[in-house]
Amino acid sequence: MVDRTSGVPVHRQVAADVRDRIAAGEYGPGDRLPSEREMVESYGASRLTIREALNLLRAEGVVVTEQGRGVFVRDWTTxxxxxxxxxxxxxxxxxxxxxxxxxxxxxxxxxxxxxxxxxxxxxxxxxxxxxxxxxxxxxxxxxxxxxxxxxxxxxxxxxxxxxxxxxxxxxxxxxxxxxxxxxxxxxxxxxxxxxxxxxxxxxxxxxxxxxxxxxxxxxxxxxxxxxxxxxxxxxxxxxxxxxxxxxxxxxxx
Known part of the structure; x- marks a missing residue:
């Protein structure tokens, strides 16, 4: 899932994978993403890398963070x-x-x-x-x-x-x-x-x-x-x- 020989920063690979999962409907509007700990284990990446990936998705408007609850796929009207x-x-x-x-x-x-x-x-x-x-x-x-x-x-x-x-x-x-x-x-x-x-x-x-x-x-x-x-x-x-x-x-x- 993460290719460390590709030259693409790992946090961007993680963000791209999450983005693809959202596009495929695996995570729907309003769904909660896995926790940082779960993503660290799933991607074999550091907590800092996962946070950078989530920050990228947040900056793109793909996800939102709810304090004390987690990170959710943004729910908007198309x-x-x-x-x-x-x-x-x-x-x-x-x-x-x-x-x-x-x-x-x-x-x-x-x-x-x-x-x-x-x-x-x-x-x-x-x-x-x-x-x-x-x-x-x-x-x-x-x-x-x-x-x-x-x-x-x-x-x-x-x-x-x-x-x-x-x-x-x-x-x-x-x-x-x-x-x-x-x-x-x-x-x-x-x-x-x-x-x-x-x-x-x-x-x-x-x-x-x-x-x-x-x-x-x-x-x-x-x-x-x-x-x-x-x-x-x-x-x-x-x-x-x-x-x-x-x-x-x-x-x-």
Missing amino acids: IHRLARSRLSRSARERDRGAFRADAASEGFTPAVAVTVRFEPADERTARQLDLTPGDEVTVRERVLCADGEVVQLAVSRLSRALTRGTAIERDDAGPGGSYARLEEAGHRLGHYAEHVGSRMPTPDEVSTLQLGQGIPVLTVTRIAHGRDGTPLEMNDMVLPAHRYQLSYEWAAD
């Missing part, structure tokens, strides 16, 4: 983000658009904190929304929680020419959210395009999302287009990679 239906018009009409649709399908309690501000469009925003740099845009910055834990950061930008006088400029945009308000104002949505990437988080993202050491984030930029192809909104999302499964479906022809 969010299955199914692109097929979460942005549909019917979902918005039932106030089940986007994050609320995720909550309904995954069974968690959603909460969203919203901050609205206005700023001049930078080069990227202007390019994505077909604006001129410096044009005023409405910014809706959101922190999204599942069962009380922050699981997503999202920043939407829309031309203020579209949002002025609408509830989009208020924290609570009302049932169906910003997309419903756009359609009420005569901007019928036609299609969405999402661009997915990954990177390491910034220090602020680590703090807000409570990320362990070494955990990357997924980045999703969605552009919402009107029926005539006009870009209406750019939404930049940051998601902890270990919490999300992104699913996309499309026809074969």
